[in-house]
Structure formats: C-alpha cells, structure tokens
Amino acid sequence: MPTLNKIRTALLGDTRTVLPGERRPDRGGPALRRLRIALTLFFALDGFLFAGWVVRIPAIKEQTGASAGALGLALLGVSAGAVATMVLTGRLCRRFGSHLVTVVAGVLMSAGIALPPLTHSATALGLVLLVFGAAYGGINVAMNSAAVDLVAALRRPVMPSFHAAFSLGGMLGAGLGGLVAGHLSPTRHLLLLTVAGLAVTAAAGRMLLAHPAPRAERPAPAPAAADGGGPRRGSRTVALFGVIALCTAYGEGALADWGALHLQQDLGVHAGVAAAGYSVFALAMTLGRLSGTFLLERLGQTTALVAGGAAAAGGMLLGALAPTAWAALAGFAVTGLGLANIFPVAVGRAGELGGPGGVAAASTFGYGGMLLGPPVIGLLADASSLPVALTTVAGLAAVAAAIAYATRRTVSGPR
Numbered sequence: 001m002p003t004l005n006k007i008r009t010a011l012l013g014d015t016r017t018v019l020p021g022e023r024r025p026d027r028g029g030p031a032l033r034r035l036r037i038a039l040t041l042f043f044a045l046d047g048f049l050f051a052g053w054v055v056r057i058p059a060i061k062e063q064t065g066a067s068a069g070a071l072g073l074a075l076l077g078v079s080a081g082a083v084a085t086m087v088l089t090g091r092l093c094r095r096f097g098s099h100l101v102t103v104v105a106g107v108l109m110s111a112g113i114a115l116p117p118l119t120h121s122a123t124a125l126g127l128v129l130l131v132f133g134a135a136y137g138g139i140n141v142a143m144n145s146a147a148v149d150l151v152a153a154l155r156r157p158v159m160p161s162f163h164a165a166f167s168l169g170g171m172l173g174a175g176l177g178g179l180v181a182g183h184l185s186p187t188r189h190l191l192l193l194t195v196a197g198l199a200v201t202a203a204a205g206r207m208l209l210a211h212p213a214p215r216a217e218r219p220a221p222a223p224a225a226a227d228g229g230g231p232r233r234g235s236r237t238v239a240l241f242g243v244i245a246l247c248t249a250y251g252e253g254a255l256a257d258w259g260a261l262h263l264q265q266d267l268g269v270h271a272g273v274a275a276a277g278y279s280v281f282a283l284a285m286t287l288g289r290l291s292g293t294f295l296l297e298r299l300g301q302t303t304a305l306v307a308g309g310a311a312a313a314g315g316m317l318l319g320a321l322a323p324t325a326w327a328a329l330a331g332f333a334v335t336g337l338g339l340a341n342i343f344p345v346a347v348g349r350a351g352e353l354g355g356p357g358g359v360a361a362a363s364t365f366g367y368g369g370m371l372l373g374p375p376v377i378g379l380l381a382d383a384s385s386l387p388v389a390l391t392t393v394a395g396l397a398a399v400a401a402a403i404a405y406a407t408r409r410t411v412s413g414p415r
Helices: 002-012 029-054 057-064 068-096 098-112 122-154 159-180 186-209 223-266 271-290 292-299 301-321 325-339 342-383 386-406
Strands: none
Touching: 029 098, 029 122, 029 159, 029 186, 057 068, 057 122, 057 186, 068 098, 068 122, 068 342, 098 122, 098 186, 122 159, 122 342, 159 186, 159 271, 159 292, 159 342, 223 271, 223 301, 223 325, 223 342, 223 386, 271 292, 271 325, 292 301, 301 325, 301 342, 301 386, 325 342, 325 386, 342 386
C-alpha cells in the first residue's frame, strides 16, 4: 500500500487528509484537480493502446502474409500519419481548444486500433495505420497542449507525472497483451481495446470538457527574446527545445530496437536476459518520471535538464561499452533515469513559449528522433560496431544537456 500511495501521489498530487491546524499547499482547487485526473487518464490510455497494438504486430504480420520488408513499409504508416498530423493539430487546438481535440483524437485512436486485424495485405495495413498514426499524433499534441496550460495554472512542474502515466499505461498494455496473446485472436483483442478506449475516453472526456482550459499567466519573455529578436528569436528557442526532445527520443528509439541485440550479440547473454534490457530501461524511465515533479521543484528545470543529460550520457557509455551484461544493464537503468524528464520538460517549455504550435513543433522533433534512432544505429553498426553505434545515444544526451545549459535564461526555475 505505501508504494501504491506514492505512485498515486506522484501522478495525481497530494490527496492525503489535512490534519487540524495544518495547511495543505494550494493545488488550484477541485476543478484543476479534476482536469489533472482527466489528463492523466488520457496519457495512460495513449500508452496502453499503443502498447496493445505493438504486441500484436507479429500476429498481424502472419495474418497479412507480409514479408519483413513489406511490414516495415506498412509500419511507416503510423509514423507518417503521426508526423503529418502533429503540426495540423496545433492549429486545431488554437481554433477549437485542446480539450475538445484531445477527446476527438481519443475516440479516433480507440476506433482506429481495431482496424489492423481487418486487413489482409501489407498495402491495406499501411493505409489503416495512417489513420491510427494520425490519431496517435493528434492526441499526443492535444493532450500535451492541455497539460501545458494546466501546469501553468497549477504553478507546479507536474508535466513528468503525465508522461509517467503514459509509461505506466504502456507497461500495462504490453503486459496484458502478452497474457492474452495466446488466448485471443488479434481481432478480438484489439476490439476489446477499442471498447476499453472508448469507455475511458467517455469518462475522462466528460470530465475534461466540463471545464474550460485554465488561463494562467505565461512566463515573461526571456531577455534574449525581448531585445531585438522578437517572435523570430522565440521561434528559434522553441526549435532548440525541439532538438532537446529529439535527442531524448533518439535514445529511447535506439534502445527499444537495439538494446536487446547488443546484450545478446556483443555480450553473449541468454535471450531472456537480453529481453530484460529494454524493460530495465523503461522501468527506470517510469520511476524517474514519477519522481520528476519532486526533482524539478527542488533543482529547477535547467539543473534537472543538464543533470539528466549528463547522467544519460554517462549511463549510455557504460551500457554500450561495459564488458559484462550486468554492468550494461546498470548503464541502461541510469540512462532511463537520466532521459526520463528531459522530453516532458522540453515539450512543456516549448508549449509555454509557443502555445499549441510550440508543443506540435517539439513533438514533431521528438517523434522524428525516435524514428531516426533505430536506422542510424543500424547504419553505424554496419560501418563500425553496435557498441560504437550506441555511443551516439550518449553523444546526443550530452548535446541535450549543453543546449539546456545554453538556453538557461529562457528556462524558469522551480514553480
């Protein structure tokens, strides 16, 4: 129970009973707390649905009879749909509001996940994945935009808690998917996810639409952006936070696709231990995000970004170059802790500076980094070796830390 209470507090804030004579820190009132609960549910739903789809990819491949190459091209539909939709979603949020767009995207994603099992060719699969990817990209921009507004209203750096909910939802979706994969066909499994997704969207969406987006004062423009740079300088700063997001997502994508192979191929471990590589990384990232608000309140955003980038760089050097599997796993864990809060802070800060358009830009950069990581690692591994290729994750983590330090005047401290 203590562990569950800590997780609940990290995700939803302090919900304990206030003792007589004790003052509870202001959390913005019941309306903002309900908004936080609703957004937390949407982040968790996003991770849950996406992970549920991913674990059924092998079965979908068999069903469609696609070759590995044809499947790879079909899977690009998710990426293409997401990237194409992200910038458009920023405009939709400005016009219709991020709350409404979040709910609509949640409905589309829940419905779209039922489509892949209905296909019987790689071409048809790619087309329906365009729809699923568009909904995935849309909900990510919309709910992050809504979260940026809520963070500003709460005056607390709670953005990592939303991304922790996404990670927990992903772990739950993957775990349940693995359990039912041998008992349910992909059609039944993903249809059940549709039903669950629509139910959560209905409950959380009703809560979200019942309250308008909070209005909070935006941080004052940074001195560098207020002199002669104006909006153009602000756009460049948003782009820099997008690059920080890219550096983080590059590492996440690289470890997802290449971490287990590195452990098995280069360090000679059993397949079961190798498979634990990404699990260790993902669990460490989740724990890091659960503690993210605590760290940001005490360290400030700049220190948290720089320290996180430095820790990820050191951890990945250990993970890539260590001579033993256990040392490599320790390096993966440190990397996960280091990268955990960089993406949420980068997207949140881009949103503070540029509104929904800033969130869209940073999210597009970040998603591009996740797509870029695996193929770049593969090309570098062919040219040199996989351990050397994986050190690029450390290099980009260091770049993220350097950019965070260089933009320190635009990053607000603890709130």
